[in-house]
Amino acid sequence: MHSKTFKAFLTIFFLSFFATGFAGSKEPVEGDEPFDTNELIFHHITDSHGFHVAGDLTVPLPVILWTENGLVTFMSSEFHHDIEGKTIVERKGLKFVNLHEKIYQLNGGESAVNFDAELHPINAAKPLNFSITKNVFSMFLSMIVLLLVFLAAARSYKKSDSNMPSGIGRFMEPIIVFIRDEVAIPNIGEHHYKRFMPFLLTLFFFIWLNNIFGLIPFFPFSANLSGNIAFTMTLAVITFIITTFLGNKHYWGHIFWMPGVPVYMKLFLAPIEFLGIFIKPMALMIRLFANITAGHVIVLSLISLIFVLKSVWVAPVSVLFTVFISVIEVLVVAIQAYIFTLLSALYFGQALEEEH
Amino acid sequence: MDNPLVSPDLGLIFWSAIAFLTLLFILGKFAWKPILGAVSEREEGIRSALASAEEAKREMENLQADNERILKEARVEREAMLKEARELKEKMISDAKEEAQAQAGKMIEQAQAAIESEKKSAMAELKNHVAGLSVEIAEKVVRGELSNKSKQLELVEEMLGEATLK
Numbered sequence: 001m002h003s004k005t006f007k008a009f010l011t012i013f014f015l016s017f018f019a020t021g022f023a024g025s026k027e028p029v030e031g032d033e034p035f036d037t038n039e040l041i042f043h044h045i046t047d048s049h050g051f052h053v054a055g056d057l058t059v060p061l062p063v064i065l066w067t068e069n070g071l072v073t074f075m076s077s078e079f080h081h082d083i084e085g086k087t088i089v090e091r092k093g094l095k096f097v098n099l100h101e102k103i104y105q106l107n108g109g110e111s112a113v114n115f116d117a118e119l120h121p122i123n124a125a126k127p128l129n130f131s132i133t134k135n136v137f138s139m140f141l142s143m144i145v146l147l148l149v150f151l152a153a154a155r156s157y158k159k160s161d162s163n164m165p166s167g168i169g170r171f172m173e174p175i176i177v178f179i180r181d182e183v184a185i186p187n188i189g190e191h192h193y194k195r196f197m198p199f200l201l202t203l204f205f206f207i208w209l210n211n212i213f214g215l216i217p218f219f220p221f222s223a224n225l226s227g228n229i230a231f232t233m234t235l236a237v238i239t240f241i242i243t244t245f246l247g248n249k250h251y252w253g254h255i256f257w258m259p260g261v262p263v264y265m266k267l268f269l270a271p272i273e274f275l276g277i278f279i280k281p282m283a284l285m286i287r288l289f290a291n292i293t294a295g296h297v298i299v300l301s302l303i304s305l306i307f308v309l310k311s312v313w314v315a316p317v318s319v320l321f322t323v324f325i326s327v328i329e330v331l332v333v334a335i336q337a338y339i340f341t342l343l344s345a346l347y348f349g350q351a352l353e354e355e356h
Numbered sequence: 357m358d359n360p361l362v363s364p365d366l367g368l369i370f371w372s373a374i375a376f377l378t379l380l381f382i383l384g385k386f387a388w389k390p391i392l393g394a395v396s397e398r399e400e401g402i403r404s405a406l407a408s409a410e411e412a413k414r415e416m417e418n419l420q421a422d423n424e425r426i427l428k429e430a431r432v433e434r435e436a437m438l439k440e441a442r443e444l445k446e447k448m449i450s451d452a453k454e455e456a457q458a459q460a461g462k463m464i465e466q467a468q469a470a471i472e473s474e475k476k477s478a479m480a481e482l483k484n485h486v487a488g489l490s491v492e493i494a495e496k497v498v499r500g501e502l503s504n505k506s507k508q509l510e511l512v513e514e515m516l517g518e519a520t521l522k
Contacts, residue, residue, distance in 0.1 A: 163398040
């Protein structure tokens with residue numbers, strides 16, 4: 001009985017957030033101007049300086065730039081939420097504007113960024129941007145959560161005499177054991193798997209938690225970090241580097257001189273296999289990025305329907321579908337984290353495989 | 357390729373790498389290592405406990421089998437002993453019987469022999485006695501007969517007559 005009430009409450013809770021959270025954060029629709037779904041969706045799934053909470057409330061985040069005059073830092077609120085490149089922030093004699101969440105450094109005497117036909121800025125430079133953006137902020141938050149959860153879990157083992165976890169540790173242990181027994185051991189093998197457990201566990205929980213954060217539609221979550229190609233690229237590149245450095249004679253032999261096939265097939269396969277080394281991590285990168293971004297796009301599109309069709313009667317349908325998609329997304333985010341980890345383990349296993 | 361979706365941002369790459377490597381280091385050292393260690397230690401403990409339970413069970417079974425075997429052996433031995441005792445008893449009885457019979461037979465034989473010899477000696481004595489008596493009687497009769505002449509003749513006659521008859 002209680003659990004039913006609780007479930008109903010949760011549903012309504014989430015519904016209301018989807019409805020008010022997303023709807024509330026819409027840019028006001030002006031007059032008869034058609035509603036720009038594209039811009040809305042892009043605004044939500046790309047990174048931004050400053051974290052929009054609701055209405056006019058935006059949490060400012062630090063902007064950190066490396067310029068020819070050294071390090072420049074200021075809060076994103078200096079731009080006054082302007083992303084059209086009109087508000088100029090002057091620091092260390094340099095002028096900065098925020099144009100569609102990209103920071104440009106204007107050349108002397110200029111007051112607006114101009115682009116050439118190929119969309120390269122002609123009167124501004126792009127300084128190295130190490131800002132704590134919405135995504136970075138979300139990532140740090142996930143780091144804190146991961147550290148709190150797993151250090152607490154590790155402590156709970158120490159407290160017991162028989163190595164039995166308690167609390168959060170009891171919840172996490174099956175997942176850890178799952179990664180070990182279903183991901184690491186079958187793909188890497190009994191001999192080597194122990195070396196990779198920290199990497200695989202960190203990878204899995206880091207991706208999963210950030211995926212989950214992306215699904216929660218209110219501050220301080222809702223950033224689309226794991227749907228950002230820079231993030232997935234970093235992780236894929238780390239997997240690529242480890243695989244490449246692990247590769248033994250057998251692995252490279254398989255790539256450049258495939259055993260057991262005629263010579264002309266060896267010559268034919270070598271370039272394909274060589275490209276495969278790079279395609280595999282690229283597939284990792286794109287799979288995670290595309291899946292998570294697609295989830296966000298679908299949810300935002302469904303909500304946008306209300307504004308595109310300009311009818312409140314679409315809202316129940318939109319919300320219903322949004323909830324449906326969100327439930328699927330809960331599965332998808334776990335599966336994507338699992339697949340990324342599984343494939344990483346598989347690549348390590350291939351790199352370490354011995355002659356059989 | 358200026359689509360913000362697919363143009364990776366250097367800052368985010370930088371922070372992602374830092375965040376991931378930091379997490380890998382801290383969690384690896386302070387979370388994964390103790391957790392995995394504890395899990396495998398516990399699993400090892402469970403495995404060894406199960407193994408020792410299995411061992412104990414096997415030992416118990418062995419012990420039981422031993423017990424049963426010993427019991428069986430004891431039973432067989434008892435059976436054998438009983439049988440032996442019974443046979444011994446029967447043998448003793450039959451031996452005793454035989455001996456008794458033999459003894460009895462011997463005694464009877466001796467008695468018979470004694471009786472025979474007694475009988476023989478008695479008969480011999482009786483014969484001697486009867487011969488003496490007969491001689492005495494014959495003396496007496498002859499004496500009486502020979503006292504009278506006529507009677508003597510008569511006797512001779514008779515004897516002769518008898519002799520011819522034969």
